[in-house]
Amino acid sequence: MPAATAHDLQHLFDGLFRETLNTVLVRGEGEPIYLPASATGGCNEIHFAHGFVNSALHEISHWCIAGEARRQLTDYGYWYEPDGRSAQRQAEFERVEVKPQALEWILAEACGVKFFISFDNLDGQGAAGEEAFKAAVHEQARRYLQEGLPPRAQQLLDCFLDTYIGRENFGLSLFALDKI
Numbered sequence: 001m002p003a004a005t006a007h008d009l010q011h012l013f014d015g016l017f018r019e020t021l022n023t024v025l026v027r028g029e030g031e032p033i034y035l036p037a038s039a040t041g042g043c044n045e046i047h048f049a050h051g052f053v054n055s056a057l058h059e060i061s062h063w064c065i066a067g068e069a070r071r072q073l074t075d076y077g078y079w080y081e082p083d084g085r086s087a088q089r090q091a092e093f094e095r096v097e098v099k100p101q102a103l104e105w106i107l108a109e110a111c112g113v114k115f116f117i118s119f120d121n122l123d124g125q126g127a128a129g130e131e132a133f134k135a136a137v138h139e140q141a142r143r144y145l146q147e148g149l150p151p152r153a154q155q156l157l158d159c160f161l162d163t164y165i166g167r168e169n170f171g172l173s174l175f176a177l178d179k180i
Contacts, residue, residue, distance in 0.1 A: 003112035102140035
């Protein structure tokens with residue numbers, strides 16, 4: 001089966017979570033954002049950027065980590081400082097991005113999509129510690145695979161494996177540091 005498309009991800013995600021958690025995946029035209037049902041008047045909405053599969057996977061990963069209280073807040077109540085961050089702010093950004101990017105990598109592999117690590121600071125001072133960040137994402141991905149994923153992420157992983165690459169083609173061997 002070919003790699004996932006944004007439309008595929010929307011269909012699969014909505015099939016799993018529209019009824020059970022009142023949450024849908026939405027192709028947005030601007031910056032990604034999470035909007036709780038209290039802000040939309042309907043479902044919780046995970047907006048991803050411009051139909052990009054990797055953006056959808058990244059935003060889904062944040063949602064998989066966010067607890068019940070955070071899922072009641074716009075963008076989970078997280079701070080976001082746009083591109084152009086100082087080295088100190090970039091280091092903080094990288095620290096909080098390890099888990100979502102590790103989940104994104106796992107989900108990307110499961111649906112046949114190439115993972116691209118993101119430092120998200122093109123106009124700033126660059127990555128605070130590029131190799132250290134890559135190593136932390138790598139270590140967290142392997143830890144998730146060995147110790148278990150958050151429940152919603154596990155549901156998605158199972159669905160993606162059954163739909164795309166198959167369980168027999170998935171494992172720790174896909175997660176080498178030199179792949180990111």
